[in-house]
Amino acid sequence: MEYDFSKLNDREFESLAASVIEKTYNLKVEIFKSGRDGGVDGRFWIGDKKEGIIQCKHYFSTSYSQLISKLKNEELAKVKKLNPNKYIFITSKTLSRINKKEILNVFKPYIQNESDIWGQEDLNSFLSKRENQDVVERNYKLWITSTSVLDILINNAIKGRSQFTIREIEEKSYRYVVTENHNKAFKILEENNVIILTGEPGIGKTTLADNLAILYTAKGYEFCDIEENITEAESLYRENEQKKILFYCDDFLGSNIYDAINNKKDSHIVKFINRIRKDNSKKFILTSRTNILNKAYSLSHIFQNLKIRDNEFLLTIENLTNIDKAKVLYNHIYHSKLPKQFIDVIYKDKGYKDIIKHRNFNPRIIEFITDSSVIGNIKSENYWTYILQSLNKPEVIWEGYFQNQTDDFVRTLTFLTVFNNGKISEEYLRDSYNTYLRIHPLNFGDNSDKSFESVRKLATKSLLNRNQIGNEKYEYVLFNPSIADFVLGAYSNEIDLICNIFKSLNSQVSIDYLHTLLRNNKINKVYTSRILENLFDFFYESKLNDEDWDFLIALSSIDIFNDAINKRLETFLNIIITADRPSGERLWELLFILTEFEPKIKFQNFEFLYGFIDDVSDEDTLKRLLDFVDENDIDDESILMQINILLDKYLLSIVNDNDLDIDYSKHITNSYNYYDGYYEPDVDINGIEDEIRQNLDSFLDGFNENILDKISFSTSDILSNIDIDSKVNRFLENYEPDYDRDSHGGFYFGGSSEDDIDAIFER
Structure with a gap:
């Protein structure tokens, strides 16, 4: 079994080492607060008076020559001063037999034999033994990055999108810090099978949800990323009623809140939540921004009946404690690729305390200000100003990078992804990009390559992520959700740009997203008519010729009372109701338009409904269909x-x-x-x-x-x-949860009670 010690920071490695020695010698190891240790990372007692000392060096990427030099020049003097009866040295580096002999000779007589020198291979050997798995599981980050758990995660992810989601989650897990919010969330999920994590943007909802998902997936639950497609989840549920499945939905409702409620998906969501709550073989993790959840609650009587805002499965992620913030900041710095002079800026005059205690501290901003790829051309002497600006005005955190360190072409790929609701296939993005180049004026500037392949490489890992979703198929998502917040805030008045983006995208997904943005005031309502008229002018004839009924229905439903499109909308409706067996999936919206549009449409027959009612499977569309049949006295x-x-x-x-x-x-x-x-x-x-x-x-x-x-x-x-x-037989089956509800499944979720931030950052 191989464990990836590089994922641990130095404090976490010290905690692991103490657990290993505790288990090996069956004794209690005292762990001291982080900081200047005087050569002591842990202490134990042999009998009543003989003191044993543990010293750890997490020099994973340091050469052996540097390690031995430090031991001779710094650590030996500390050991002599301590004069312990037993000295145990532990490092994350691989040590040869010759290396161990040299270390033994350095620390004689305090290290008595080579068995008191632990290298990477010794730790792996110890941790791989079945009887020591409790040590692995207490060290969450080590456990989650072990080869066996990684295999389980991939094998337990339902093929397709879920498999790539779990890979992406795992790749970020090394930055995770277990906090009290984790403890609370775990308890809620164990007791209620459902949890909705809510809070302000960037507070850590998704990160917590991700790591809960990893925990349950590693313990045998199949992982299913449903992305609000409740129909897909319901189908999977019915096909696998006896299996343990974890359903995962990040940004529940999200920017699609109005679509979800107006198209009556809220009843589907609530029914599915209630079903999971009664089935201990299933778990459901959802995240939602506080303002979105509150808006959904105010708009949906179904959510109100569920009492979703005060239910026992809802956890509001509050601000972290200062000690948790310190751990988050330290962990990000430790795993960052920031040059030393930049890290020194954070340490100067204990600047880390100003960051930790800032009113706008949240993990997303910390990730941003410690990301060397985002910082770009900022000089170290300007780094502190940059940090404060990012904290003081988090809503424009992407402004400098987006507008000054990218060109029109990278921005175009970002626009297309944002306005396609944050996700787009590579093939579709390429086509949309090439269309946009033809219809929108851009600054070509130099003679550099502006082809899709060239530009997408520049955008990837800075503004976009490129994920494989199948055999030679790829999908693009935003590098960080806050990019969409910035784009929508900064460009909501650029109507020509917005219209050309939607013309280039040419998809129902983007039109639905436009509808959502307009209804959610993300684009000023003053521009609704202008945008709709512009898009109607562009799409109307071609979509009518292609008989793309669903696209026209989606576009029309944005504003059916717009006088400028009234005649063409009337023509479209008369064409669709007299067409030869038209088909589509937007029956609810079509019936809404036919019912509310003025002047009233005159029906010769209702055969146009045949292709739209083939697969209606939700309560509200069925109700509207029955009402429409009754209102029009249909006897077909x-x-x-x-x-x-x-x-x-x-x-x-x-x-x-x-x-x-x-x-x-x-x-x-x-x-x-x-x-x-x-x-x-x-x-x-x-x-x-x-x-x-x-x-x-x-x-x-x-x-x-x-x-x-x-x-x-x-x-x-x-x-x-x-x-x-x-x-009845299914009811009589006794589903027993796999976890001990009181023991948290053997995981250690406790945090340090130390209130000493300086000790964490002591170098």
Whole structure:
């Protein structure tokens, strides 16, 4: 087994060393606060009076010659002064037999034999033994970066996007600092199976969610990154009811809040949350910005009924304690590639305290100000000013880099990614980029290569990340979510630029995102008409010729009362309702437009609905469809039959998923089998059927009764297709969680109680 000690900072390595010696010699090791140690990183007692000393050197990337020089010139004098009865030396470097002999000779007689000298290979050998796994698990970062855990993570990630998400999470885990928020989150997730982590941007929600995801995935849960696609998650849930699955959704609702609520996805989300809460074989981790969650709560009665803001599975990430902030800052500095003169700036006059105690301290800003690739051409003498500016005005943290250290072409790739809702495939980004070059004036400046391949290499790892999502397929996402915040804030009035970006993207995803931005006031509403008219002028004829109905529906629904597009919108609606079997997936929006648009559309027949109702699978679209059929007195037998089928399918799914909250325990009693001598369950099948029927009838109260009568809909048909026996058997199965709820699964989540920030930063 190989462990990656490079992921540990020096303080973490000292803690690991103490755990190893404690387990090896079965004794208690005292660990002293960080700082000037006088040659002591740990102390233990042999008997009552004989003192043993541990000294650690985390010189992972330092040459052996530098290590031995330091031991001879600095550490030997300290050891002589301490005069311990036993001295144990531990390093993360690989040591040869000759190296050990040399170290032994340096520290004689304090080191008594080579077994008291531990190198990288000795640590790996110790930690690989099964009986020592408790030491590994107590040192979270070491455990999470071990080869065995990495294999588990990749193997347990559901193929596709989830596999690449878990790889990306793992690559960042070495910067993680376990804080009290981790303890609280772990407890909530264990007890409730669901957690929503909320807080201000950059406070560390995603980082905490990522590391909780790693923890559970490594412990046997399959990892599924659902990206708000609840339908995908529901399907996966039904296919794997017996498996342990961790569902993960970063930036829950996010900028799509209005889309989620107006398209009635909130009911899907709440039902899925409730389903997970009742199933101990599943976990659900979500993150959401505080303002987004509050807005969703104010707009959605479904979220209000769930009491999502005061529920036991909600954890608001508060400001970190000063000691936690110190650990975060120290860890980022330790793992940064900052030149020494820049690090000295942070240490000068204990400047790290000013950073830690700044009102705007958060992990995202710390990541930014310690990233050497972002700092660029800043000189060390200007570095402190740069740090303060970043802390004082975090909303413009990307301004200097974005506007001064990039060109129009790198910015173009960033714009295209931002306005495609933060994610875009490489093929699609290339096409959009080439279109943008043709339609938008750019400063070509020098004769450098402006091809997509050349520019994307410049943008990658500075403003964009390039992730592989399949065989020779790649996807681009923002290097940091705050880039979108900056772009939307800085360029929201650049209407020509915005319109040309959306023309270049030419996708429903981007149009949906535009709708969201306008409704969320990220783009001034004053410009709504101008943007819509511009895009309608550009897209209308081509999309009509291509019969791209869903795109036109998405674009039209931005503002159906805009006089400038009224005539063309009326023409489009008349074309779609008379087209030969049109098809699409935006039935809810289409029915909304047809119902609300003035002048009223006159229908010759309703055959245009055939291709739009094939696969309706959500409650709100079904309700709107039934209301539309009733309002227009539709008697088309094919449509009515299809509605009946869709209702059957949908209601059967909510029964199978127990969204009706059937309490099977009320209908099961235990009777004693005297012949075999044990209790066996006695199930009242009729009672269960009656409860299902009653709950179905109650659920259907919100559906159009006229249409239910017209199609002679009967809940008896649903009941006849339900396998009650399998549901009872599943209910009787006892799901036991794999973790001890009191022991945190054997992980050490405690933090130092020391309040000495200076000691952490002592060099």
